[in-house]
Amino acid sequence: MKTAIIYYSMSGNTKYTAEKIAEKLDADIIRIEPVKAYPSQGAKKFIWGGKSAVMGEKPKLQPYEFDLEKYDRIIIGTPVWASNFAPPIRTFIHENKGISEKKIAAFMCFSGGGADKAMEKMKKYIGIDKFDAELILIDPKEHEKSENDIKVDAFCSALL
Numbered sequence: 001m002k003t004a005i006i007y008y009s010m011s012g013n014t015k016y017t018a019e020k021i022a023e024k025l026d027a028d029i030i031r032i033e034p035v036k037a038y039p040s041q042g043a044k045k046f047i048w049g050g051k052s053a054v055m056g057e058k059p060k061l062q063p064y065e066f067d068l069e070k071y072d073r074i075i076i077g078t079p080v081w082a083s084n085f086a087p088p089i090r091t092f093i094h095e096n097k098g099i100s101e102k103k104i105a106a107f108m109c110f111s112g113g114g115a116d117k118a119m120e121k122m123k124k125y126i127g128i129d130k131f132d133a134e135l136i137l138i139d140p141k142e143h144e145k146s147e148n149d150i151k152v153d154a155f156c157s158a159l160l
C-alpha cells in the first residue's frame, strides 16, 4: 500500500507528527506551504490565521509535487485553527478532489479545543463520512509524551 502524507505546519507540531507517521508507514511526505506565509509571531498569528480559517479561505499554494495515481492511501495532517482545519489544506483538498476516492485518514495537532469540530469539517469538505483512522494530539512537539507515541502507534496500526 503506497501512502502519501500531505501536511501543513506553521510551528512544527504537525511536521513532527507527520515524520513519525511516515517512518512507521514508510510513506512519502508532501509539505504544503502558502505562497504568502501567515504571520507566525504575536497576536497577528492568531488574528490572521484564525480569520482566514473562519472565512474558509483557500490561499494560493507554492508549487508541490503530488501524483494522486501513485498512491492507494492519503493521510492529511493539519493544525487546528479556530476549530477548523488550516486554510492551506483547504486549498489542497480543493485542488485534489480525487482524494475522496482513495483510502483516507487524518491527524490534527491542537492546543486543547476544537479538534473534533475540525475533523467533522474536513470530512464534510472532502465529501466523505469517515476517515479510516483519526489522530488528535496536543502540541506534541512541545510536550513530548509517551502517551502521544502510543496514540501514533495506534493510528498507524489501524492503517496496517
Ligand SMILES: Cc1cc2nc3c(=O)[nH]c(=O)nc-3n(C[C@H](O)[C@H](O)[C@H](O)COP(=O)(O)O)c2cc1C
Binding pocket: 008, 009, 010, 011, 012, 013, 014, 015, 045, 046, 047, 048, 049, 050, 078, 079, 080, 081, 082, 083, 084, 109, 110, 111, 112, 113, 114, 115, 138, 139, 140
Ligand atoms: C491561527 C491559529 C488558530 C488556532 N486555533 C486553535 C483552536 O481553535 N484550538 C486549539 O486547540 N488550538 C488552536 N491553535 C493552536 C494550534 O492548533 C496548535 O498549537 C498546533 O499544535 C500547531 O501546529 P503546528 O505547530 O503544526 O503549526 C491555533 C493556532 C493558530 C496559529
